[in-house]
Amino acid sequence: MAQSKPVITTSELWANSALAPHKQKPTIGKIANGFSYGEKPPHNEFNWFFEATTQMLLHMQENGVPEWSNDIVYNNGALTAWDEKIYSSIQSGNNNKTPDLEPLWWEEFQGSGGGGGGTSTLYKYEFIASAGQTVFTCTYNPAWVYVSVSGIDLAEAEYTAADGATITLTNPASQDDVIKVFSALDVLAPAPLPGINVVYVNSNYSADVNELIVCDSQGVTLGTGFVAYNIVLPATPMDATIIRIMDGSGNSQNRPVLITRNGASIDGALDNITVDVNYFDIKLVYNQTTNNWSLAK
Numbered sequence: 001m002a003q004s005k006p007v008i009t010t011s012e013l014w015a016n017s018a019l020a021p022h023k024q025k026p027t028i029g030k031i032a033n034g035f036s037y038g039e040k041p042p043h044n045e046f047n048w049f050f051e052a053t054t055q056m057l058l059h060m061q062e063n064g065v066p067e068w069s070n071d072i073v074y075n076n077g078a079l080t081a082w083d084e085k086i087y088s089s090i091q092s093g094n095n096n097k098t099p100d101l102e103p104l105w106w107e108e109f110q111g112s113g114g115g116g117g118g119t120s121t122l123y124k125y126e127f128i129a130s131a132g133q134t135v136f137t138c139t140y141n142p143a144w145v146y147v148s149v150s151g152i153d154l155a156e157a158e159y160t161a162a163d164g165a166t167i168t169l170t171n172p173a174s175q176d177d178v179i180k181v182f183s184a185l186d187v188l189a190p191a192p193l194p195g196i197n198v199v200y201v202n203s204n205y206s207a208d209v210n211e212l213i214v215c216d217s218q219g220v221t222l223g224t225g226f227v228a229y230n231i232v233l234p235a236t237p238m239d240a241t242i243i244r245i246m247d248g249s250g251n252s253q254n255r256p257v258l259i260t261r262n263g264a265s266i267d268g269a270l271d272n273i274t275v276d277v278n279y280f281d282i283k284l285v286y287n288q289t290t291n292n293w294s295l296a297k
Contacts, residue, residue, distance in 0.1 A: 008054055008058045009058075012054065013051060013054045013055060013058065014047065014050035014053070014054045015047035015048070015050060015051045016051060018047050018051075020044075022043065022044050022047060023044055023047040023048050023051065024042075024044040024045055024047075024048055025048050026045045026048065026049075030045070064081075065079050065080060065081045065086055066080060066081065067081050068080040068081065068082040068087070068099055070095070070096040070098075072095070073093060073094065074089040074092075074094035074095070075089065075094070076089055076090065076091055076094075076296050077089060078094070079109060080099065082098070082099040082100060083099075083100055085099075085100070085108055085109075086108070087100075087106040087108055088106065088108075088109045089105065089106060090106065090107055090242070090283055090285065090296045091105055091240070091294075091296060094106070105240075125138040125179075125180065125181040125182075126178060126179070126180050126181075127178070127179040127181075128176055128177075128178060128179075129149075129173035129175070129176065129177040129179050130173075130175060131174060131175040132172045132173070133169075133172065133173045134168055134169045134172050135166055135168050136166065136168075136169075136179055136181065137165065137166050138165075138167065138181050139164065139165065139183075140164055140167070140181060141164065141183045142161055142163070142164055145161045145167075145181065145182070145183040146183070147159050147161070147167055147169075147181055148179070148180045149173060149177050149178070149179055150177050150178050151178070154169075157170065158170045158171065167179075167181055203229050204229050204230045204231075204232075205229075205230075205231050206232045206234075207231055207232060207233055207234055207245075208234060209237050209238065209241045209243075213231060213243070213244065214246055215231075215246065215247050215257055229255075229257065229258070230257075230258045230259075231257055231258065231259050231260065232260045233259065233260060233262045233264065233284070233293060234262065235262050235263060237286045237288075238286075238288065239286065239288035239289070240285065240286065240287075241285070242283060242284065242286075243283075243284045243286075243293075244281070244282065244283045244284070245257065245259065245275075245280075245281075245284070246279075246280060246281040246282070247275075247277075247278060247279050247280045251278060252275060252276050252277060252279075252280055253276050253277065253278050256274050256275060256276040257274070257275045257276075257280075258272060258273070258274050258275075259272060259273040259274075259282075259284075261293065263291070264286070264292060264293055265291065266284070266292070266295070267292070267293070267294060267295050282295065283295070283296040284296070
């Protein structure tokens with residue numbers, strides 16, 4: 001059962017109708033140091049304080065998330081509202097960067113009303129085949145689809161997937177073969193953002209500045225396991241460069257991705273990173289002064 005909590009309405013804003021000299025903002029020094037023991041706080045400064053407090057509480061009640069302000073320095077992961085959307089800061093020290101114009105500082109929060117990049121629509125299908133069956137009906141992204149037959153990944157030449165609606169096997173299935181189809185739409189085709197380039201990789205790759213790298217972790221089966229591959233970070237990036245690396249097919253536990261630092265540190269350590277978490281999503285932000293890639297949330 002929900003608990004009853006105090007609610008502030010517009011008519012209950014403290015000292016909202018008070019005028020000078022009965023409402024006055026204290027000096028910066030007084031705000032920093034506060035009132036001294038035994039000091040009698042002036043009524044006009046008390047009125048200013050309580051009005052500011054109740055105004056913020058009302059703002060939070062009305063909006064849920066505070067509206068963006070160019071006066072605030074946002075931390076990594078902070079949320080703010082702007083133009084009827086919610087944005088998440090992807091760097092600390094984020095000040096005076098308008099959310100919808102600064103993709104190196106903000107990303108649209110997943111699940112906010114406006115949609116946008118980063119929202120994932122995943123499609124997974126499993127079929128039990130009849131003898132000789134070749135056609136399977138399902139929704140998928142032709143640019144990023146994987147098909148397996150009874151646990152064996154098929155090469156692109158072994159099936160046709162072009163219309164987003166049907167998968168056709170080159171070789172007919174046997175009775176009770178298990179056909180699995182995996183695809184993803186939005187996460188693999190995010191809305192374009194200024195300055196961000198989306199690339200899709202399934203082998204060793206040297207990253208460029210301000211890229212979203214979507215990794216195919218299914219790979220090619222060799223013997224009993226999968227071959228890991230290496231993403232090399234840029235050697236001489238500019239300050240505030242962002243590299244985002246994500247597992248687009250959910251098999252990094254079997255086919256890890258090695259992130260090579262290429263001379264810089266990563267989160268202050270002189271070590272490369274091996275990522276073996278399925279569907280991982282990592283953001284790296286470069287600081288030119290410290291020659292360090294920080295792991296952002």
